[in-house]
Amino acid sequence: MAFDYSAASEFEERWRGYWALGRPRGVRDLARWVYQLADRRLLHSDELEYIDRPELGDRLRVEVIALVDWTSRALAIGRHAARWLRPLCREVHRRTRRPVRILDVGCGRGGITLDAARALERWGEVPVVVSGLDYNPRYLELAREEARRRGQPEVRFLEGNAFDLAHDAGAFDLLITNWMIHHLTPVQVFRMLQEFDRVAAHGMMLLDVSRSFLTAAGGLLVTALLSEPRRHDSMLTLRKGYRRAELELILAAAGIDYVEPIRLPLGLPPIGACLLAGVKPIS
Numbered sequence: 680m681a682f683d684y685s686a687a688s689e690f691e692e693r694w695r696g697y698w699a700l701g702r703p704r705g706v707r708d709l710a711r712w713v714y715q716l717a718d719r720r721l722l723h724s725d726e727l728e729y730i731d732r733p734e735l736g737d738r739l740r741v742e743v744i745a746l747v748d749w750t751s752r753a754l755a756i757g758r759h760a761a762r763w764l765r766p767l768c769r770e771v772h773r774r775t776r777r778p779v780r781i782l783d784v785g786c787g788r789g790g791i792t793l794d795a796a797r798a799l800e801r802w803g804e805v806p807v808v809v810s811g812l813d814y815n816p817r818y819l820e821l822a823r824e825e826a827r828r829r830g831q832p833e834v835r836f837l838e839g840n841a842f843d844l845a846h847d848a849g850a851f852d853l854l855i856t857n858w859m860i861h862h863l864t865p866v867q868v869f870r871m872l873q874e875f876d877r878v879a880a881h882g883m884m885l886l887d888v889s890r891s892f893l894t895a896a897g898g899l900l901v902t903a904l905l906s907e908p909r910r911h912d913s914m915l916t917l918r919k920g921y922r923r924a925e926l927e928l929i930l931a932a933a934g935i936d937y938v939e940p941i942r943l944p945l946g947l948p949p950i951g952a953c954l955l956a957g958v959k960p961i962s
């Protein structure tokens with residue numbers, strides 16, 4: 680599908696409007712304005728993570744991705760992702776009566792992809808076929824090795840670019856992505872979500888860090904224990920994460936209205952994370 684550049688430039692303009700601070704409208708608006716000013720000037724960063732700089736070579740990027748993988752395993756993100764995916768899988772299976780095809784975009788070394796696949800398979804509610812996709816062939820080699828080591832050769836790892844997926848419309852049922860969106864500029868997120876909407880026959884789930892002063896303060900403490908280059912990229916991750924409202928704005932601009940925030944048990948929002956998911960309405 681040719682990418683619609685006019686839609687992207689329309690979106691860019693909308694984003695600039697959202698990002699511009701303007702002037703506070705009265706005293707009541709002042710607190711919000713001061714918060715946004717501090718966010719834009721002190722917290723948010725456009726700097727590239729080392730992991731996003733191919734010129735730095737794979738050795739350094741492999742070191743960083745190892746920490747990402749270790750952290751997501753330590754936090755059992757793959758298992759949590761599987762739990763949040765369950766209702767979506769049930770709904771898709773109810774509609775199609777065949778194994779649910781899931782693609783994890785920006786899968787890195789594949790830890791979350793493999794954990795989620797195993798959890799869904801063990802729960803055995805509905806049959807699933809899980810694949811991962813990344814644009815870094817070195818990570819994919821590591822992911823395939825890991826799949827072999829864990830005895831999950833059925834999980835396939837594919838090379839591809841999230842902005843321009845080489846798959847037909849509806850080639851997968853659900854597209855998911857973990858800890859990847861913060862690597863992208865707003866217009867790249869817009870483009871990627873349009874691709875997700877095209878390639879996913881039924882829906883998507885988006886999970887990433889959410890930017891806040893609280894998580895950044897926590898991050899300062901925790902990352903003090905890390906050496907470079909991990910410290911650099913971990914801190915930047917917390918400063919680059921999109922807020923939920925920002926992702927909602929991009930989803931709306933991309934014309935995706937079925938993806939909504941997921942609440943945790945007791946109706947709590949996830950702390951420090953953006954978690955949104957949904958299935959397309961039946962047409």
Ligand SMILES: C[S@@+](CC[C@H](N)C(=O)[O-])C[C@H]1O[C@@H](n2cnc3c(N)ncnc32)[C@H](O)[C@@H]1O
Pocket residue numbers: 744747748751784785786787788789790791812813814815818839840841842856857858859862
């Ligand atoms: C922080 S890692 C997250 C890896 C994995 N999802 C996890 O949570 O452990 C972000 C991943 O997104 C991949 N990535 C970034 N931009 C991409 C793009 N345009 N297309 C495909 N993969 C991309 C990177 O190569 C990297 O593996």
